[in-house]
Amino acid sequence: MHSLGAKSYLTDDEIELQRMARRFMENEVAAATPEMEATGMLSMELMREMGRLGLLGTFFPEKYGGGGFTITSRAIVSEEMARINAGLDISIFADIVLFARAIARHGTEEQKQKYLEPVLRGEKIGSMAITEPKGGSDALSARSQARRDGDDYIVNGHKIFITNSPVADFILVIARTDGKDREINGGTWFILERGVDGLSTSKPFEKLGMKSSPTGEVFIDNVRVPAENILGEVNRGFYYLMESLDVERVLEGASNIGIAQACLDAAAKYAQERVVFGKRISQYQLIQEKIAEMATGIELSRTMLYRLMRAVEREEVVTCEAAMLKLYSSRMAVQASSDAIQIFGGNGYMEEYPVARYYRDAKHHEIGAGTTEIQKIIIAREILKQYGSA
Template identity: 60%
Template sequence: MQDLFTEDEQMLQESVRRFMRAEVEPLVPQMQAEGEPPRSLLKRMGDLGFLGTCFDGAYGGSGASLATQAIVSEETARVDAGFDLVLFADIMLFARAIAKHGTEAQKQKYLVPVLSGDRIGAMGITEPGGGSDALGIVTRGRQENGGWLVKGAKTFVTNAPTADFFLIIARTSDEESRIDGGTWFILDRGMEGLATGKPFNKMGMRSSPTGEIFLEDVRVGEEQVLGQVGRGFHMLMDSLDVERVMVGASTIGIAQACLDEAAAYAQERRVFGKAIREYQLIQEKIANMATGIEMSRTMLYRLLRAVERGEKVTREAAILKYYSSRMLTEVSAETVQIWGGAGQLEDNKTARLYRDGKHHEIGAGTNEIMKVLIAKETFKEMGYGRK
């Protein structure tokens, strides 16, 4: 399906794939054991231009298409989904928000070192009291002495234990509309009143450190407000479509790794005198896996082109996120099934793929929320709005 990419994008895909196999794959056992990637690996990717492919060249990016970032994500997730999650939070959440809404000074201070791989970013939205209701946060920011005091807590924050910079959303005024009155703050590790908890011991995505952020009257200057005061939730909602589309790159990458493992094992494993790939029930599994991956991949890159044209893809982004993540859990389960008893051994890649795959049915909006959104947007497109 090379018609999905331009010639430059094909060249990037080949380069990233070689890099992942040669320099990242050997580090996967270390990253899984230590719970985080080495800083030198992010620096190496920054030096090669793999972190900021779709960002402005003035800040260390390559100025290429949004699809290039998806290519990097897909190839990364194919090798280690946890590492891809680190990059997703670092680049697509933190860096992209700074690039889109930051001042020139903020871009120089925060965006440049993240795209170079010298620093790591994180974004805190979810709180201990709830996740899917992003507008129901209780973290508060109040103005005082020409600045702000931010108080509250965030949880399930990717990169929280290791990040240098944090984007935190807080409610800064009580508005009649819940979507009004939110503000983003850029915080630095080491600020008085800011602390992070120990990394969670997660079932999957073990190369990705996840944890809590505690904010006890953190004093923030006006220069650390991102975007317009009171418009934070609007900024968040505007970014969700792209975030959900980009999740598709990760689900496809993991699913492709599953297919790689399943097909190779089906070729080498022999039962009753022949390779199991010759049995129709195994062929059915492989066919279903390949179909789901290609359907998801085609939709992913079609939506990325639509986003670049400025089209609204709320419904389609939710469909891709829902379909591809559900596809992934099925594909990872079938991979274990094809491997049989060996598929349940932690020494085999199949176990890691199975554990990692479940994450994407929950992160970036649960599949239950996606189905609600798809239904609402479908009714809206058919003209059945609320009365």
């Protein structure tokens, strides 16, 4: 399936993980997908099974139930998962990369035991709430506020488009505790547990795609948060957010590659079966061009993804390259899904075939975790810095 042998960029243990993940996705996740797409809900049975097999916590310390791999393992699992169900993949992205990784990086020992371990076992679901109705691109202008009251904080706010929030057991919320609007200093993360007074979530939104993943609103109305539910240092929250964005963007590349690979797998097979004007359509050069473009985009994105994952492992700063990968691979996946539909003709427009879902799902990655426009702004800013100030 992959033109470049995985051996050129993965270790033997990672190849083994990739094989195991692929088997699980092609069997269990594929079987559960129609129901998750129809109900818009995660399958908790599937989550627990992934927890049991170690597919959720691959890169976390074994002490907390993780697999002890490097973070590259998340890219491997994500690529395989998004190839079968990109909606499930963004839910696990929110659960594992956004929520659990933040707890692992900034949490106390008690917080890790209480929140990280059940999430890695697939028994509890986490989510991370940054975006507000007034806008997501400008995260520093978050209006949610928290004020101190004795040893506690009282948090108020409204978050929107939050992956997993309709079902999440734990919601990590950022609110301003100090500083002026748009100041990087003065944001704090609070770990809110479902059931606390004043916390409620909406029902899932009806969405264009990523239907297996529930997305909703979070309403925070005078929620009293004890000191032990503050994540990391007070007022450092926006710094933590900015520090984690690069890795999140690199990892979104894996999801784009998974979607595009699914498009190529489906389209190449279909093109070799479909006969029009007495010939298989794979023999027509206009169809071959689409296959060639898809395969090239996938290969370029995958090569960059694993190069950046190794750089992330070495803790190198990859701000510009992460934005480039997100920009390029999300556009590539949208184009691949459009071309796949074209190759399928009328069948491509029908829900009976999976390419319509790939098309809807791919569009998300030009918006979530920073839009295409924001990636271009970051790339231009970083490049212009190299030539003096922008």
